[in-house]
Amino acid sequence: MSNEATLHGHADVATSHGADVHHDEHGHHHKETFITKYVFSQDHKMIAKQFLITGMVWAILGGLMSVLFRLQLGYPDAHFPILEDLLGSKWAKGGQIQPEFYYALVTMHGTVLVFFVLTGGLSGTFANFLIPLQLGARDMASPFLNMLSYWFFWLASVIMLSSLFIETGPASGGWTSYPPLSALGDASEGSKTGMDMWIISMALFVVSSLLGGLNYISTILNLRTKGMSMTRMPLTIWALLFTAILGVLSFPVLLSGFILLLFDRHGGTSFYLSDIFIASTNQALPNEGGSAILYQHLFWFLGHPEVYIIILPAMGLVSEVMSVNARKPIFGYMAMVGSMFAIAILAFLVWAHHMFVTGLNPFLGSVFVLLTLLIAVPSAIKVFNWLTTLWKGNIRFTPAMLFAIGFVSMFISGGLTGIFLGNSTLDIQLHDTMFVIAHFHIVMGVSGILGMFAGIYHWFPKMYGRYLNNTMAYIHFWVTFIGAYLIFWPMHYEGLAGMPRRYLDTSGWLSFNQFGGLNRFISTVAMVVFAVQLLFVFNFFYSIFKGRKVITQNPWGATTLEWTAPIRPGHGNWPGEIPEVHRWAYDYAKDGREFIPQTEPLGSNESAH
């Protein structure tokens, strides 16, 4: 404990002094230029906004890709001449999406949404924005590395985006990019230059995510303000801490997998390649002794923690938003932290459940079944704690709260289908079918994005000093929420019928062609939901400039520190002293008071929670 106290003392002295000097400098000497304020900014709040807006651009592009391939799935026989006009005859001959292009679209959609939107956009935004503000720090431990983290992300984005425009097209081997398909240019157009760009972009993304993650961890451990013990931190911070640890430990493994893939592609090595004959060139490759399965192990060693890297921040945001708007403490704070810890540990021990049908030793498979289904226990704890948080609350349905409730509903639905897939016996039937698509979109994609929306709606006033328009927000929520169920619920039936994922046209099959009408329905809903996301984007940018102004420092009546900062905090966050913390973050409805800020000292006869 004394150790911690020294650390705190240290950090406080360091930051407050540093920032004071800083402020003087800003006030008197060199004023911030456009470049240092908006472009190469080292202010965590600006970096958060950069991540958010870059993430939004990617979300629109990724969403648009899904609209295009849903068009193909819903209307496999139709012709859309406008597509040929826009995309050229190579990709959309006669207004029909060509197979190579279809696979490029699904690959890019997956990569972009999983990594650039739900990792970069979600963690990048809220870790940067909330960690210093909720902990009472002037900025991140290393603002410079933080800036680099964004710019590596930006570079990764630019390279990925450029790969869409090269002649042979972007990577098209699925977002998992399994070799040998991804290793052999002769096996697929997308495995030519597009694949190299994909690997380079992803490598840069890993760098960005490591720079960010190390910064988040060191900030959380070292820069908490006086009185902010670990157990007084809001759950958002706990979630972001576990996320960062997961990322730091698992992303390097992914990088190693990519580097070996690069060697196999260009260095003549045989890490993943063995016994391959290429029909298109009528050639047997010299590679022998490699294992294609090795890549899958390396990939999923990140790939599985990755889904928790996505869902944990969403869980943290939702816990916070739910407690604030139910006007009630989050139920079972320590159980929430404990269950996140359990999830973070188990996240490393379940990756092979993606590989039950690769020929994995059945005994090894059984161990992964056990560990995988174990995750349902901490997940169940979290769900019941959220339900109990709502129980006997006094709920305000702010847009953020609606998204938080929607998150819990989606997380339940998607979590339960995880119990199907984690069971190797059922996975034999369901593996690589539309059931998997339904499962991970609901539990990771939709839940993650609903959590992100909850965060955006809740903290937008802190980011920009203005409110988003409520009416548009309500429309956005209800259409997105209902639409997401209408899109993904029916896919379960397709999957149970064994319909494989990544089939762009099932008309040639007797077993899977009974879903034409259903596919059209799903595609139509997907387009409506996409249109409503544009409404949100419009609301977002409109409100930055023209939204209703925030006039109170603490518009939601929340206890946490970010609401003690000025409405539009400058670099350094608090103009004077950093506030001191005296209690946990969830004193709502205590002792007859609606809420008690963390900065308020405990009363003489008041008990800590």
Add this chain to the structure above:
Amino acid sequence: MSTIFLLLILLLGFLITFQIAKASEYVGVLKGEKKNFEQNNRINGFLMIAFLVLGLIGVYWCNELYRGKILGESASKHGEEIDTMLYITIAITGVVFVITQVLLFWFAYKYQYSEKRKAYYFPHDNRLEIIWTVVPAIALTVLVGFGLFYWFRITGEAPKDAMQIEVTGKQFGWIFRYPGKDNTFGKKYYKNIDDAKGNTLGLIWDDPYAHDDIVGSEFYIIKDQPVKLIINSRDVVHDVGLVHFRQKMDAVPGTPTTMWFIPKYTTDEMKKKLGNPDFEYELSCDQMCGKGHYTMRAIVKVVTKEEFILWRAKQKSAYAQMFPDKDPSAQPKIDTLPKNPSTAGVQ
């Protein structure tokens, strides 16, 4: 033209929504923030419960709509076990699904903001936490128990009398190999593959076991006889998916995999059972393998033993097709060679 028209309509819709949204914000300010908030809260609270009711009806309706159209009766003995496991899982998760969703939306509706209500300070309760740690743990133990019981039965050793067939995936099709009368696969080496000359698997002709191997695109298996597939790939990762038999296994270049099952009904029996004269068992590729992935189809013929013997008698071995002058069917001595099922793999 119609596309532009559609986009215009979309734009118009946007503008209208935006105007309404803007107007309602002004009205809200005029009405007073508190009144406006209470009204919005009531509407959203009502929508919560409406969503719950309509959603549950929708789920029920969907289930009725697809009842009997999703999973036909399993055509293999393993499949029956997978289906049982599926129903156990649906039952347990279904109960949890309904309870938790009902609580979620019911609480949201019931405890919506009211001036009279005070939220209840209830930060933790260890008894409750223990209940919802232990109960899910028990439920999951049941599921893991059943799951692993079936898993080991399905993935266990194939019976000794299982018929062995080698399945090889390639971009974009399937090659099937039968060991022939000696019941033993000949050796092969991928560098011998030569599509033009007809050696699609790279068989080594010096190996006498290879001489009667039947290689082709037809896939025949026998009703009620266990069949063991030895699965290979010639180029990228493919996956042998047999939806009616509830089977799936990756085809990995350089690493042979296996699966086995017992077909229950012949194709003809299934045609009668389903009243569908066009019915065929299908083999699909379930692992992304390139642009022709979705066309990688083969037909599985389940036949009686007699029909199978007839079919096989008509097949010419790959060797015989390659070297018609050295037809091994003229040399019945191979029949007496010992069985050696372990030579199935690659070199």
